[in-house]
Amino acid sequence: MAVRPYWKGYLKLSLVTCPVQMMPATSDEEKVRFHTLNRATQNRVISHYVDAVTGHEVKEDDQVKGYQRAEDEYVMLEDDELENVALDSTKTIDISTFAPRDSVEWIWFDTPYFLSPNDPVGQEAFSVIREAMEAKRVVGISRLVISRRERAVLLEPRGKGIILWTLRYGDEVRDEKAYFEDIGNEKADSDMMPLVQQLIEKKTQDWNPKIVVDPVQDRLLDIINARKKQLKKPQKGKAKSPASEPSNVINIMDALRKSVAAETRPRK
Template identity: 65%
Template sequence: MPLRPYWKGYLKLSLVTCSVEMTPATSDSEKIKFHTLNRATNNRVLSQYVDSVTGKAVREPDEVKGYQRAEDDYVMLEDDDLEHVALESTKTIDISIFTPRDEIDWIWLDKPYYLTPNDKVSEEAFAVIRAAMDAKKMVGVSRLVLGRRERAVMLDPRGKGIVLWTLRYGDEVRDAKDYFDGVSKAKPDKDALPLIRKLIKKQTRHWDAEMVSDPVQENLLDIIKSKKKHRKPTAAKTSEPGKAEKPSNVIDIMDALRKSVEADNRRSKKK
């Protein structure tokens, strides 16, 4: 069932404007969530803000945002102050930059949203913008206020719609060179490569969402069901039948690869 739009506004390219709506492309609503309870009363425990000096609870009307400029010295920002930040990008995604899709590395991508026309009148203008980007393998880069913060966003044409990705800020992305430059440049063993390729070929599958299923979620559901029925929960499932073995340090990579291929062949024959 489609969710209600998270954001509504306008998509603009030069003089072409259309009404659009945006919905999160991912969801964690199906995940098991827990409440903290008072064991003695079985009532929920609620959290609240407490004054760090007096220890007294603070009423919601008395809560205010503060920017610390020195110890015990804050600049208070009211809601009206925050509402006036980056007003131009609050309701309009104005595409001013285009760049090849493959030039934006995956590490910059933060959170995806589905961007679609908001009404029939806007469908033609939306389709023109989407199709033009798709034909040139380009993505649009713009800015948008979400959660009172202006974010850089990338618009990637997909099918009949556009996937809008919020992009990470520059200071959030660490340089890979700081970590990879120290890795040894040793060349792979020429005899090991064919065995690795054989393993990769045998274990290649078409993508399926079941590949990233959550076994912890399934085990939690089993525990919850068992507690409802007052029975002992079943043991957690493992990826392979039998007892899981603790991996040991591999000394001879060729020997390990040969054993892996042999084991894979045995599993294939059994199937």
């Protein structure tokens, strides 16, 4: 089933413009989702907005966005005011800046999207922009309105298309020095290093998406399927004895040697 475009507009570099479309690069549609039900009737429970003081329900036409400026004081903004904040970047990705790909650190990357031509006529212009960036090993920086918020975005050539990343805002990224500066400068033990490297070598494999499967998701599906088929009735099981907590006092070298031996031992 084809994915509907999340956004349609134009990619622009100076006087070169082409129609493009954007699709989410990731999906959570396969995740198990639950509705809140009334246990007695099994009907869905619907939420309503109510006035925090009067307790009365507020109709949709009476709801308005408000920015708090002081206690119990708000600046109200209408929908048309919010929609007109950044009109230039609602339909056009105008690349204003280029930067070396390696100069943008991973922590700034937020959500990925696939960007592709939306019209056969514009494929040539799209290809020129993509291949020029790839040849120069740079990424494009622009701005785009997504969900009523203008976001800085990064465009990275990838195969025949372009990956568009939304970038985090400056106040969202914390300085790593505040968290790493208290780590000591102690050097790694030279006797332990070969053992750790041997462990790493034994556990190294090519990337496979199955490495990051969600076991909780699978268990939820098993429970749901069991309930749907009504194959088994709930049975009272014996209470499991609490697992003994591992001791924090261990010999690192012994643990490493045992780990290496376990990884080296032929598996049945």
